[in-house]
Amino acid sequence: MLAGLSADYYTRLEQGRERNPSAQVLDALSRALELDADQEMHLYRLARLVPASRGGGGREPVSPMLLQLMDTYAATSAFVLNRTLDILAMNRLAEALFSSFADTDNLVRMVFTDPAGPEFFTEWHRAAQSTVASLRLAVGHDPHDARLTRLVEEISAASPAFRQLWEQGHVRGKTAEAKELLHPDVGRLSLTFQAFDVRDKPGQQLVIYQAQPGSPSDHALKLLESLSANYRDHEDADLP
Known part of the structure; x- marks a missing residue:
């Protein structure tokens, strides 16, 4: 009606x-x-009433200029996703932020199949809903994408929670949202993220996590960056 x-x-x-x-x-x-x-x-x-998307949003390389830009974000963690939420590149602080995960190749796996996921994402169900809703958007771009099909089948078999959320069919792109995280080295982090489309690489998004300036989370991120820098210095010192 x-x-x-x-x-x-x-x-x-x-x-x-x-x-x-x-x-x-x-x-x-x-x-x-x-x-x-x-x-x-x-x-x-x-309904195929919009032009087909340019680019596959697959594991295309991230442009050197964007990589260089990400490395200048010393106080914020930055990483690049494609439509199937593969993490294509990270800056050093993002690597330190996600250090508790066994593998950081795909955000869906990190949330649903890595044991670190439920502890790292303190509001896990909210993170799970958001992740699945973002992945769902890929169906509209190419419902027959083999990479997407394999990923959905893999995570559905491993996680009943993912399977249930996927069947609900909700869609929501990444724009801006608050995140509550628990890092094993620096403790609880209250961050916000902002997502930006990469204009010259359709399907790629730059995601930036940041803390409120002067907040405890801001100090924790700076501590994490310092710990990461010290670790890299020790690694470099051990090189022949």
């Missing part, structure tokens, strides 16, 4: 028997369902 559609037509949409809705139908559904910008664009991508 709210969308001005017949019950029969709406049922066919839900059941997948109608696969070519018009832009007007999607506009009406978006208003009726009160979709946000990410959800509305995801709906349009699924």
